[in-house]
Amino acid sequence: MYTLFVCMDSCPTDKLIFKNHCVSSCPNSDTAIYKRECVQCSQLGMYKDNQHCVNRCKVVQFKNRCFNTCPPDVKFAHNGSCIQICLLNASKVDEQQHDQGSLLLCTEKYPTNKFTFGNNCVSSCPQSKSLPLNGICTACHEVGKFDDGSKCVDKCRNLQHDFRCVDYCPYKFKIYNNSCVRNCPLVAPLLGLISNNYTHVSKQGCVANCPEGEFLEENKCVSWCFSRHFIYNNTCVEKCPTGAPFITDKKPNWYYIRNYDCLKQCKDTHYSLNFTCFEKCPHGFYGHKKQCIKKCPEDFPYINHGHTCVENCQTLHQGMNCYDTCPQGTYQFDETCVQNCPSSKPYNYNSKCVDVCPHFLIQNTCYEQCPYGLVGYQRKCLLKCPTEAKYRYNWECFVQCPNNTILNLQKYSCFDSCPNGKFKYQQLCYDQCPLQAPYYVKGECVDFCDGYLKGSKCLEHCPHFYDNNFNCIKECPKNSYPHGKFCKTDCPQSLPFTALFPSINNRCVEKCNNYELATENYKCILSSQCSGVIYDDTWCFQACPSQTYIKQTDGKNLCISLIPVYLMICILSLIVFINIAFGIKVWWHFYNPEQWLQRRDKSNETH
Incomplete structure (x- = not known):
């Protein structure tokens, strides 16, 4: 196995030149393609953009390489190059967006369509300083306003905390004048429930006085005293003072805790027993002169249904007890309740003693209807x-x-x-x-x-x-x-005519056939059967109606309307009137004395 090198005048079109060799791609990252050669772009005064050398980068350059956004350690851009910090003559930072990313551009002054946030140019102010004031992003509290999350407002619709509009105060904060405070002021030192008009939920807030129906307990307004069960001057106390020794019982709350009001004296409608006020005396006691006593006095001997002593019963009584109606098992006899009716009125009727039974009698009991x-x-x-x-x-x-x-x-x-x-x-x-x-x-x-x-x-x-x-x-x-x-049997208005040849199911028709005529009594007949006059090729009448005249045609008497005759007379009369008016105008033109004299004078002057 060996490598063969061939000398050539030029590399093939699909190859690149690198140090007099033909290669498929540039062998290292320091080189890039320029005119089909792998070269170092910096030696040619050019910049490396991906795998090619360019005269100018599209966005920015750093160390002769093109970037879409500056590296983190040199994040600012100035005059097309990435630098660590902006220079004094371009100290403002404008963040610009482009297709490949964003740039922090150093500029001498901010663009007019952007806002200043710190030392940066921004397209929109951030939430922490959402108010653009004179081109500068400003916090709402810096101008005495409140941040409602989307804009600065003069007043929050609900509550405000740290110049921000909120629906609820943070933990351990209270409501005072629609603001969240950590401690209540001296003018409103008490804690009570304040209704939130926006959320319709009651929250703890600072109040000057407890509202009606609530009591003060350890600097808090409560609807029920939990630890101190006596109430004096709307304040929860451990025991009633000597100036208000009487107590009245309140109904227990959800926790079955009873509270007692401290009073100087019981109400006019109550009775006292051992410094306790009762609406009704306990069992075994009777109310008399605002006190509960064991036995009614001789001048007020009777006991009414409210367990109070009275001079006389107003309704019924049995012994010394007064009743509105007699108790079960007793009967009314005059104004007393008895267990057995006397001989003067021996019968029981509707729990009353009567001398005569008006209905049905069974063992001295009178019934309106006999039992089943x-x-x-x-x-x-x-x-x-x-x-x-x-x-x-x-x-x-x-x-x-x-x-x-x-x-x-x-x-x-x-x-x-x-x-x-x-x-x-x-x-x-x-x-x-x-x-x-x-x-x-x-x-x-x-x-x-x-x-x-x-x-x-x-x-x-x-x-x-x-x-x-x-x-x-x-x-x-x-x-x-x-x-x-x-x-x-008469034909209805929708089918008014009696047919000449009625069908099995219907003898009334809407109109007569084409070869038929309708008589005055709405019967259809043949045209040849008409012995009177024919009107409008539809009707057979004994005499022509008004505004018509009789005309005989083919042996038939027809009623012809006079309206065309009247119209023709009107037209002829108009034509005659126009001709007469035109003749008068022509005569006047030729025989007017003044015009005749003028024509004669002109004729004489000519001669």
């Missing part, structure tokens, strides 16, 4: 109706069924209506109505239907059509037509 399984007769409850009153209606016995009720002869019962499929007639039920009352309305047979008939059923309104006998039908029969809902 019993029937009533002559104010007594019986197991069954007696023979003299054997008909039963609504659990009562009658000699005969009441009027307008129905008799069941098999069970001797009276009903208000017949079973389904039956018809009522003279207090009896029938499978179908009898001949003397053949119609039925609402299940009852009648001899006359004051409405419309659908078979034997009498209807107040007919849903479809009805005939001369007021029978409801779904459609009109042959040779009759609907006039509204009424089926009549």
Whole structure:
């Protein structure tokens, strides 16, 4: 195996020249292609751009090599070259974007379409200094404004913290005047819940006083005292002071913790017992003169339903107790409650003692209706109706069924209506109505239907059509037509003419045929059958209508309209008027005295 070198005048077109050798590609990174030779671009005063030598780089150059963006250790660009820092005569930095990347360009002054941020030119100000003021990116707080995330505003719509608009304060910060503060000021030293009008969530904030319904506990406004269970002057205290020794009980909260109000004295509606105020005295005690006592005094001996002592009962009483209604197991007798009615009023009716029972009586108890399984007769409850009153209606016995009720002869019962499929007639039920009352309305047979008939059923309104006998039908029969809902033999307005040769299903037509004429009573006849006059080739009349005249043609009397004659007369009259006016104008032109004298004077002057 050996290598053969051939001497040539020039390298092939697909080869490059390197040190008098033909090569496929340049052998090292320091060389590049120039005129099909591998050379060092710097020796020719040129720059290496990828694998070729160029006179000028497209973007920037560093150490005779072309770059799309400067390397990190020489990141600034000036006059097409990468440098470590910008020079004094070009100290401003403008960040420019191009297709292959970005450049930090050193310039003498900033472009007018960009903004200054520190020592850099930027197309848009960053969020930390979002306000472009006189071409300089400025923070909102530097001009006394607040940053809402997209722009500077004079006032935040919710809260502000460190000149930024926020929806919630950071941890351990409180709300004061729509600002987040770490410590409350002296003018609002208390902590309370403040409603957020934007988020509709209550958060802890600084307040001057606790709102109504809240209490002060250890510098905080609370809706319930948790550690100190007594409340005095809207403040949670460990015990009531001597100036307000009375306590009133509040209902427990969600944590089943009771609070007690400290009062100088109980409310007018409350009673006191051992310095405790009660709306109602405890069991075994009775309220009297704002105090709870064991026994009512002699001048107020009665006890009402509120466990208070009263002079007299306003309603009912049993012993020394007052009631609005008598307790269960007792009965009202005048103004007292008794366990047994006296002989003067021996009967119990609706828990009251009465002398007469107006309804049915069982063992001195009066019932408006006998209990289930019993029937009533002559104010007594019986197991069954007696023979003299054997008909039963609504659990009562009658000699005969009441009027307008129905008799069941098999069970001797009276009903208000017949079973389904039956018809009522003279207090009896029938499978179908009898001949003397053949119609039925609402299940009852009648001899006359004051409405419309659908078979034997009498209807107040007919849903479809009805005939001369007021029978409801779904459609009109042959040779009759609907006039509204009424089926009549007369032709309707939509088909007004009676056909000369009617069809099986229809004798009314919209118009007569071409060889037919319509008479004055809207019947179609043959043209030869017309014994009167013919009008408009459509009608056969006994006499011509107004504004027409008779003309005989081919043995027929035709009615001809006079309107064309009237029009012709008007036209001829107009022509005559125009001719007369024109003649008058010509005569006046030739026989006007003044013009005649002027023509004569001109003729004399000529001669």
